[in-house]
Amino acid sequence: MSDSSSLSLNLLEAWFRYAERDWTPLPDRTGWGFYGVGYNGWGVQTQQKYVAAAAALATFSRDETLRREAGQRAMAALRWNLASHRSGSTTCTDGTPWGHTWISALGIERMMFGVERLRPLFTGEDHEALRRVLCSEAQWLLTDYRRGRESDIQADVWGASGRNDPESNLWNGALLWRTAALYPDHPHAADWRERAHRFLINGVSVAADADDPAILGGRAIRERHIGANFFPHYALDHHGYFNVGYMVICLSNAAFLHFDLKHAGLPAPETLHHHQADLWKVTRELIFDDGRLIRAGGDTRIRYAYCQDYLLPSLWYAADQLGDPHAFSRRAALLELFAREARHNADGSFFGNRLARLRRNNRQYHTRLESDRACVLGMDLAYHETLSPAPPPEPARAETVEWAEPEYGAAFIKSRRRFASFAWRAFGLAQGLCLPPDDGHLAEWHWNLAGKVEFATHSHHTFRRPEPVRRLDHQSVHPFPGGFLTRGELTEGMDLTLQEGWRGSESARHTLVFAALPDDRTVLGIQFCRTTDKRHTLLWQVKGLHLNLPNDLYNGFARTLETEAGPLRLESPPPREETLPLGGRWAVIEGRLGVVGIDGAQALALHRSPIRRGGALESLYVEEIGFPIHAESEGRLAAPGEVVLDAAWAVLSGAGTQETRAFSGVAARVPTLHDAAGLRVIRVPGADGRLYTLAAHFGTEPLSLPESLTAGAPLLASSGGETMLQPGEARLYVAGA
Numbered sequence: 001m002s003d004s005s006s007l008s009l010n011l012l013e014a015w016f017r018y019a020e021r022d023w024t025p026l027p028d029r030t031g032w033g034f035y036g037v038g039y040n041g042w043g044v045q046t047q048q049k050y051v052a053a054a055a056a057l058a059t060f061s062r063d064e065t066l067r068r069e070a071g072q073r074a075m076a077a078l079r080w081n082l083a084s085h086r087s088g089s090t091t092c093t094d095g096t097p098w099g100h101t102w103i104s105a106l107g108i109e110r111m112m113f114g115v116e117r118l119r120p121l122f123t124g125e126d127h128e129a130l131r132r133v134l135c136s137e138a139q140w141l142l143t144d145y146r147r148g149r150e151s152d153i154q155a156d157v158w159g160a161s162g163r164n165d166p167e168s169n170l171w172n173g174a175l176l177w178r179t180a181a182l183y184p185d186h187p188h189a190a191d192w193r194e195r196a197h198r199f200l201i202n203g204v205s206v207a208a209d210a211d212d213p214a215i216l217g218g219r220a221i222r223e224r225h226i227g228a229n230f231f232p233h234y235a236l237d238h239h240g241y242f243n244v245g246y247m248v249i250c251l252s253n254a255a256f257l258h259f260d261l262k263h264a265g266l267p268a269p270e271t272l273h274h275h276q277a278d279l280w281k282v283t284r285e286l287i288f289d290d291g292r293l294i295r296a297g298g299d300t301r302i303r304y305a306y307c308q309d310y311l312l313p314s315l316w317y318a319a320d321q322l323g324d325p326h327a328f329s330r331r332a333a334l335l336e337l338f339a340r341e342a343r344h345n346a347d348g349s350f351f352g353n354r355l356a357r358l359r360r361n362n363r364q365y366h367t368r369l370e371s372d373r374a375c376v377l378g379m380d381l382a383y384h385e386t387l388s389p390a391p392p393p394e395p396a397r398a399e400t401v402e403w404a405e406p407e408y409g410a411a412f413i414k415s416r417r418r419f420a421s422f423a424w425r426a427f428g429l430a431q432g433l434c435l436p437p438d439d440g441h442l443a444e445w446h447w448n449l450a451g452k453v454e455f456a457t458h459s460h461h462t463f464r465r466p467e468p469v470r471r472l473d474h475q476s477v478h479p480f481p482g483g484f485l486t487r488g489e490l491t492e493g494m495d496l497t498l499q500e501g502w503r504g505s506e507s508a509r510h511t512l513v514f515a516a517l518p519d520d521r522t523v524l525g526i527q528f529c530r531t532t533d534k535r536h537t538l539l540w541q542v543k544g545l546h547l548n549l550p551n552d553l554y555n556g557f558a559r560t561l562e563t564e565a566g567p568l569r570l571e572s573p574p575p576r577e578e579t580l581p582l583g584g585r586w587a588v589i590e591g592r593l594g595v596v597g598i599d600g601a602q603a604l605a606l607h608r609s610p611i612r613r614g615g616a617l618e619s620l621y622v623e624e625i626g627f628p629i630h631a632e633s634e635g636r637l638a639a640p641g642e643v644v645l646d647a648a649w650a651v652l653s654g655a656g657t658q659e660t661r662a663f664s665g666v667a668a669r670v671p672t673l674h675d676a677a678g679l680r681v682i683r684v685p686g687a688d689g690r691l692y693t694l695a696a697h698f699g700t701e702p703l704s705l706p707e708s709l710t711a712g713a714p715l716l717a718s719s720g721g722e723t724m725l726q727p728g729e730a731r732l733y734v735a736g737a
Contacts, residue, residue, distance in 0.1 A: 169202045522651070547654060697725045
């Protein structure tokens with residue numbers, strides 16, 4: 001067993017002992033029990049992942065006593081799980097039977113690698129119970145399948161349609177094929193196989209499939225195509241935002257069936273792998289070197305959990321089926337990511353300390369997250385049994401990878417020094433990143449580099465409101481060699497409510513211009529936000545720039561900043577909420593990420609909080625750097641048409657103190673005659689020795705730019721010519737060698 005496999009096994013063994021606190025025997029049936037709360041829905045899936053993890057220990061642990069105990073627990077949980085299915089004789093602990101839903105196949109798929117390894121412990125009754133459940137689910141998928149309002153298989157690129165179903169199409173197709181492979185004597189086995197092909201073709205599907213004559217699974221792709229779930233360049237709008245995590249979930253569901261069939265010596269359907277290589281080509285660039293996913297579109301859930309876990313089987317799949325020689329090398333880094341938090345907890349749990357509040361408030365969700373990680377560690381052990389690759393010498397990779405999905409409003413560029421991205425349809429709308437691609441612990445997603453303008457609402461007096469309070473009105477993305485330029489407009493302060501009867505909406509217009517320069521270092525931002533003419537509005541906080549800096553266990557609860565005023569050490573969590581001036585216009589984070597305020601405030605500022613606020617479920621301590629920061633303890637009334645944010649800034653990936661200070665000394669706003677008409681121009685030095693000018697027009701009438709501003713070549717062609725700037729337009733010029 002390799003060192004990395006030993007790490008997986010050690011983590012899983014410690015967790016199994018920890019998980020005993022969440023194990024409950026069923027007194028009315030000897031030998032049955034459950035992990036977690038035993039409810040329907042996610043409680044069932046938690047139970048199934050526990051079965052898989054315990055089965056892996058029953059197979060691979062070197063401790064004979066533990067192997068026996070794990071086997072007993074796995075069989076006890078499996079027997080109750082099969083019996084509480086709609087086809088069985090009992091119910092879940094909430095009094096309902098599970099099964100026959102669009103998602104019930106998911107837990108089955110995740111547990112089957114373990115179930116197959118439990119077969120030596122099966123009785124004849126166990127074999128029959130497993131057949132009963134799998135065939136019942138397969139038959140429902142054949143004849144009665146529906147998801148939400150829609151019946152039959154659906155696909156659509158937009159999450160808001162209710163038909164963006166790539167992940168469930170994949171796991172449902174996989175279950176159909178698996179069941180037909182296990183029980184080829186069933187009279188509907190051939191029907192299940194054809195239905196599986198139809199689900200799988202509409203998993204990782206794109207619009208071009210509608211005309212594709214290529215044969216997969218005995219028929220042309222176009223004959224089974226229902227619709228596209230992915231945009232042409234494989235952006236995914238799942239749950240209504242650019243969802244990198246569910247791109248991984250799609251890959252992982254192909255991995256489960258691929259490895260289980262390979263272990264059994266059975267062929268996989270060709271349709272299982274449909275466009276998975278194309279999806280992986282994009283997804284692999286959205287992983288930090290330390291194993292953390294680069295959530296370029298944010299995440300609605302717990303940081304460092306769930307989708308992050310299912311990257312592990314996806315890496316195995318990419319190495320084995322997709323032939324990526326780089327994929328398997330990421331595995332060790334990912335396992336170390338898991339181990340780091342487990343060591344911090346020191347009780348065998350994966351999330352016990354950081355998510356202690358979640359465990360108190362929602363034990364079902366906590367055990368769900370714990371069981372996800374346990375399950376993938378079990379897969380890691382099992383897939384070694386199927387394939388133990390000796391990583392081949394890795395060929396040199398491209399120095400720079402550029403990607404854009406202009407229709408969707410997302411782009412990124414990645415090199416060894418910089419990952420820069422922007423997604424308008426991120427969770428919460430609008431999110432940028434600029435940071436070294438080797439350190440995922442510098443990244444926190446929510447509204448990063450997109451500013452934060454919030455108006456007072458009832459939720460400020462009760463709990464932090466996690467849902468978006470802004471609307472995307474329009475956006476454009478323009479890639480060019482070495483970078484991209486994007487701009488868009490948001491309406492802030494949507495759906496406000498104050499106690500005792502006041503409601504309001506559409507409180508301000510916020511325009512943001514974001515440019516990744518082709519210098520392999522710099523991103524620039526210009527922000528302009530004005531309240532609408534409708535009314536006075538109670539303004540809560542304004543944070544220009546809004547650079548999130550995680551400060552939690554993964555960086556040892558301490559951050560070091562170098563500022564114009566000197567070094568600053570930030571220990572986390574702070575004793576109280578506070579806003580600190582940083583003493584000047586530039587700062588350097590950990591010696592490798594420069595932040596520069598160019599225009600709009602006297603100095604950078606830092607907002608600190610003693611509670612975890614990273615993400616909707618508040619799972620990371622986060623420092624927030626702003627330019628400017630106005631956090632009103634009681635709010636203030638902003639007048640109609642008042643400019644509440646007018647700022648420009650830069651972030652420099654891989655820049656130390658000397659480089660950041662030198663940049664700050666040159667970067668400046670360029671005053672023009674059209675400032676009052678809404679023109680904003682900044683000029684900055686690039687890391688390539690060239691001089692860049694970014695002009696943005698926030699006014700209402702076309703403007704002719706003076707030649708002094710447009711010296712050099714525009715990086716993007718414009719229908720209005722090189723000097724005419726239309727309302728809402730932005731232009732980037734470059735001069736020098």
